[in-house]
Amino acid sequence: MAEDERTLDGDDTALADTPEEGARPDDRIDDARMDEENTLKREFVRSVEDALDAGASGELYDLVEPLHPADVADLLELFDKDDRHRLATEITDLMTSEVVAELNDYVREEMMEALPADAVAQIAEQLETDDAVQLIEDLDEDDQKAILAELDPEDRIAIQTALSYPEETAGRLMSRDFVAVPEHITVGDLIDFLRDGRDLPDDFFEVFVIDQRMHPVGTCQLSWILRTPRDVQLGDVMKRDQTLVPAMLDQEEVGLMFQKYNLISAAVIDEDGRLVGQMTVDDIVHIIAEEAGEDALLMSGAGEGDINEPIREAYSSRVRWLVANLGTALVASLIIALFGAAIEQLVALAVLMPIVASIGGNAGTQTMAVTVRAIAMNQLTSSNTGRILWREFRVAMLNGVTIAVLIGLATAVIFTPLLGAVIALAMVINVATAGLAGVLVPVAFERLDQDPAVASSVFVTMITDSMGFFAFLGLAVAMQVV
Amino acid sequence: MAEDERTLDGDDTALADTPEEGARPDDRIDDARMDEENTLKREFVRSVEDALDAGASGELYDLVEPLHPADVADLLELFDKDDRHRLATEITDLMTSEVVAELNDYVREEMMEALPADAVAQIAEQLETDDAVQLIEDLDEDDQKAILAELDPEDRIAIQTALSYPEETAGRLMSRDFVAVPEHITVGDLIDFLRDGRDLPDDFFEVFVIDQRMHPVGTCQLSWILRTPRDVQLGDVMKRDQTLVPAMLDQEEVGLMFQKYNLISAAVIDEDGRLVGQMTVDDIVHIIAEEAGEDALLMSGAGEGDINEPIREAYSSRVRWLVANLGTALVASLIIALFGAAIEQLVALAVLMPIVASIGGNAGTQTMAVTVRAIAMNQLTSSNTGRILWREFRVAMLNGVTIAVLIGLATAVIFTPLLGAVIALAMVINVATAGLAGVLVPVAFERLDQDPAVASSVFVTMITDSMGFFAFLGLAVAMQVV
Structure with a gap:
């Protein structure tokens, strides 16, 4: 490549000297507004709030104008719905398409729904296709049609093509601008x-x-x-x-x-x-x-779990899992009910039984979290499931024995050695069960083409709760503690 | 910019015609080896295993040679330690620095520890500085010194400079090659x-x-x-x-x-x-x-939770949290013990009490997961904590009332109306507590500069378990169910 003449003053390094001075970049380490974690400072947000309450439009504009669009979006997200709309109205000039593209999905949707179709279309035209698609895809079909009708034919076709691909696919998300x-x-x-x-x-x-x-x-x-x-x-x-x-x-x-x-x-x-x-x-x-x-x-079981999600959506996604959890808790209760007579004779059983269930649940959740993560990262495939199951079983046995020794000794001292032996044995059984369930339940959901993160928790907890109560109360009866 | 001559045959679009045909790229949608999720097919892994067991070096080489370095790394990760070393020895020529850079941290560390210092140094020299630093940073200090001594002075200084920055900072991770x-x-x-x-x-x-x-x-x-x-x-x-x-x-x-x-x-x-x-x-x-x-x-509580983490490390990171959980379960047990007399009189209390605790724990975990995520994404700052707390409390009240109605009616039918009222009231109290704790515990850890993801779970569960048992058993006594 030596045939090209070089014009860098014969300087052999990339670093030559510049005559200018003092041209410090606006480097976004912006002490007046941003804290060290690069979020908006509380004092700054307060002064925006005060200016908003005082209706001081000029002051508001001066405060917000120096912010990066991503930070303007962050600022809007910090307010509740009403204040957010008031702020957006006061700083209309600063509500650029970049700001809209950076908004949280829920916040953007809510703000767009409040705007007339032609205003949304105007914003969509300034955005790149992929951002425009994001803006439009969550709106009602009627709103979508109204906005598409306002667009240039070229933009409209690009967006319609994108919308023809299923959600969350490359075709929906890709940019149509390339070289x-x-x-x-x-x-x-x-x-x-x-x-x-x-x-x-x-x-x-x-x-x-x-x-x-x-x-x-x-x-x-x-x-x-x-x-x-x-x-x-x-x-x-x-x-x-x-x-x-x-x-x-x-x-x-x-x-x-x-x-x-x-x-x-x-x-x-x-x-x-x-x-x-x-x-x-x-x-x-x-x-x-x-x-x-x-x-x-x-x-x-928190669904999408965004703090900007509307309350009724948060309620409906969460309550479903709590109801499912109620069902699994009832299974555990039925098992306890089987041993009602034993509990009446020895109330210590009722005192100790939640410990076995709780530790089992925790151990199961640990293994499940590791398994779900490995599945999500494509690290756990059919080629190594057996090896990972064996690995998790060994970890579970080590954990189970450690906890069993601790609780067994404490129970032996406070109650009786026999009850100590019962709880120790029940603990080993339950933690080992938890280790196996923590791998097998998410793997089974994955094989059934279900997202293992969604439903595994309910099943793993049901297994560890039921096994915890059953092993402890059952062993207590079998080993004639009562 | 029109002063530049154009040489694209007067073609106005970026898409001109090429005479060649059939030059299909090796496009990595590689049906023989990869499945639709872009992971190695089980049959392919089996044939590698078979060739390895048969000691068929030539066949092994032919199998592995067409893979992308990232897929060679994936292949190595699928095997256990012994097979992995045998495979690496058989395909030494294919064990390029790219493969090493793509290996899982634990697997890489374990493989590097098995190699002599000069072999590791040779690999490190081929890597970019940031990858070389990753290769070396987890090794023992003695191994580090031995490897650094084998490096060119220039590479050595670059790596030593990087190592002088704390782990997980930009200085440690950055590349020193730039223009x-x-x-x-x-x-x-x-x-x-x-x-x-x-x-x-x-x-x-x-x-x-x-x-x-x-x-x-x-x-x-x-x-x-x-x-x-x-x-x-x-x-x-x-x-x-x-x-x-x-x-x-x-x-x-x-x-x-x-x-x-x-x-x-x-x-x-x-x-x-x-x-x-x-x-x-x-x-x-x-x-x-x-x-x-x-x-x-x-x-x-699963620590780093990588499926390649050595078992003793997985054990020590997990057992710590199980022991902590044992402590919190004991607190809950103490509360049950306070009401031993009531349970002896009415064993239904022992049957029902885990339900209140379990739902509360679940509701608390939901809110906690949302809060921890929002903190991690810098969405939850001191400016909006109050608003989010109020939001979560309202969601919790909706959830609590829904579940309370369900369990209250069921209990009223199966046991007595009074017991139904007790469990319903206890449920509302515990789910509301869970909602508040799910926000306040992680926020408190964040304010104390602790990672809210690490310890929140233990505390939230302790609060919801204890409150669940206390509210239910306490109300049962106060409302004279027993």
Whole structure:
């Protein structure tokens, strides 16, 4: 590559000197407004509240204007519905499409529903297709139609095409703006083409090389293009081996693909293998965070669990699991009822029995959380389920014996040695059961094509509760404690 | 930008025709080896196992050779320790640094410990600094020293500098390979400089513009450079407003920054504001997934919860929480013991009391999961804690009343109306308590600078268990059921 003249003043390093001084960037480490965790300071939020209450529009504008759009979105999310609408009205000029794109889904939906269709259409037109789709997809069908009718035909078709793919697939999420060129051109041709650049996306990180049927044949990162002399053929710079995303692929799998192969962007292809869009990692990052974080919420039975979710939705998603939990608790109660006579004779049984159930439940939840995570990360496959089950059983036995010794000794001292032996044995049985259930229940749901994070918890708890009471009370009767 | 000549055969679109045919890319939708979830097929893993057992080295090599390094890493992770070492020995040529970089932390550490220092040093030299640091940081200090001694001085210093930053900070994780140029050069100068490119990183997505003190003054995405005529000054293309990452910032905050501002890469600065490295989103993606996923594991008390974690480490991290849970279960038992006389008189109390505790525990876990997630995403700040607490209390009251009606009616029918009233009232009290505790406990840990995901669970369960037994048994006595 030595044929190119160099103009960097013969300086061999990348670091030459600049004459200017004092051009400190607005570097977003913004002490007046943001704290060290990069969230809005409480004092700042208070002054916004005060200005809002005082109706001081000018002051409000001055306060909000310096914020990054993502921080304006954060600010809006901090307020309740009424204050949020008042604030948005006061700072209309600052409510850019970037702010709307950064809003929490629930908050955005609620704000869009309050706006007339043409106002939403105006915002949608300024957004990139993928953000516009997100804006529109959650609205009622009537609202969707009204907004689509207001759009330019080109934007409307792009959004309708996206909406024709199922939710949470690559086709729905992809961007339709990308750069695709034929293989036979040179690097110089490509640079000239880009400089001419009508209809190019604002930001892009690679150029896709396609054949005449629009099938991707290779990919070229921009840094490779910049480092290559103008007369080299693109076919000699590009990488033929590339990761293609089928348009029907679920977003969770797309996220895992990006993680696994360290992708920055990837071509999306339709069923015929034609290039139809691209996904970039900055969109995927949100999906990865969402998918990775949602398992904790799903396992707890909290549904989507967003603090901005409307109360009636939060109620309906949570109460379902509490009712299911009521059912499993009744099973445990039935088992206790079987041993009513024993409890009447020795009330210590009623005092101690929740301990066995509680520790079993906890041990089961631990194993289940590990298993659900491993399934979500594609780490646990049919090839290693047996090995992991054996591993978890051994961990459970170690845990069970440790806890059994502690509670067994304490019970032996406070009550009787026999009761100590009973509770210790029941504890080992229940923790071992918990270890097996914690693997087998989520694996079974996965095999049945059900999300293991959603329903495993109820079943694991039912198993450990019932087994806890049954083993303890049953052993007490069998070993003639009563 | 019309002054540049165009050479794309007058074709106005990005899609021109190529003469070649049939150059289908190796597109990693690889039916023989990978299933639709992009994990290794069981049959493929079986044939590797069979070849390994048969000692058929040639066959093994042929099987593994077509895999992407990330899939070779996945394959190794599927085997247990002994088989993994045998496989690695058989396919030494395929054990590239890329494979090592993609291995699970535990598996990598275990494999590296088995290798002599010079072999590890050889691998480390082929890796980028950030991957090499990851390779070395978990080893014993003696092993670290032995490996560092084998490295080139330049690599050694880079790794030692990285290790001088605390774990999980930007300084430890950043890459020291980046492109930084002064502001006064033109786009053409920059392209020529890049083409000359000694010591440039393989992939980069933006060029940092710095002043003579090495302070970043702006940033330039490669796509902007490619779209700009050669004679334009860099200062006129670059964006002055950029997000800078302090080297001491925790990785979780770095991940949130990348998410919030949709970054692809960002400059890392030291305490004096000098550019010392860059972080790119492909490294951040793993951190975001890890941080988002770990809360489910931490809340369950499963520690790091990786299925590759050695059994003794899994045991020690989990048993700690089970012992803590034993303590909280004892508190609940003490409360039951207070009401021993009442239980002796009416064994139905022992049968029903776990239901109140169990539903309360579940409701508390739901609220806690939502709160912990909101704290982790910086959504819950001191500005909106009061509003969220009120929101969760209302959800809890709705849930509590629903469940109370169900269990109250059932109990009234099976036992007595009075007992039905007691359990219904106890249920409302306990679910409401659960809602408050589910917010207040994690928020309190956050204020005390403790990770709310780690210890909240034990406390919330203790509160809901104790309150469940106390409210139910206490009300039974107070309302003279017994």
